[in-house]
Amino acid sequence: MKRIITLIAITLLMSCSSSDESNDISIAGKWYLQNDFEDGEDVAKNCEKDSYLDIKSDLTGYLIFYSESNGTCQVYEEGSFKLNIDNNSRYYIVGASPDEKIIREGNTLKIIYLDDPDTYMVFKK
Numbered sequence: 001m002k003r004i005i006t007l008i009a010i011t012l013l014m015s016c017s018s019s020d021e022s023n024d025i026s027i028a029g030k031w032y033l034q035n036d037f038e039d040g041e042d043v044a045k046n047c048e049k050d051s052y053l054d055i056k057s058d059l060t061g062y063l064i065f066y067s068e069s070n071g072t073c074q075v076y077e078e079g080s081f082k083l084n085i086d087n088n089s090r091y092y093i094v095g096a097s098p099d100e101k102i103i104r105e106g107n108t109l110k111i112i113y114l115d116d117p118d119t120y121m122v123f124k125k
Contacts, residue, residue, distance in 0.1 A: 027091060030053070048068075050073065108123070109122070
């Protein structure tokens with residue numbers, strides 16, 4: 001359920017430009033879905049692993065999520081988003097739940113839910 005809420009929140013947001021170059025950070029790049037954990041179980045199917053986040057250095061981005069329908073891999077959700085950084089150096093999606101954070105660990109990006117540690121998505125460059 002949280003994943004659907006996250007996808008809806010992201011797709012409703014329009015990316016906006018920032019003239020503040022201090023946000024130029026290493027999170028920029030194209031990140032592909034590797035795992036989608038719900039209650040600790042990886043539920044990502046092969047088709048869904050074509051899903052990605054494309055994050056720019058100004059912390060704007062675009063996402064495409066795929067899902068299999070009737071044996072065909074199709075775009076499930078797509079849209080623009082904007083990231084920001086909180087006081088703990090965690091990224092978050094502007095307009096999404098405050099319990100949802102994005103953490104970079106090497107070449108891995110995780111979208112986590114602070115109130116449900118067994119539900120998260122893992123992306124890799």
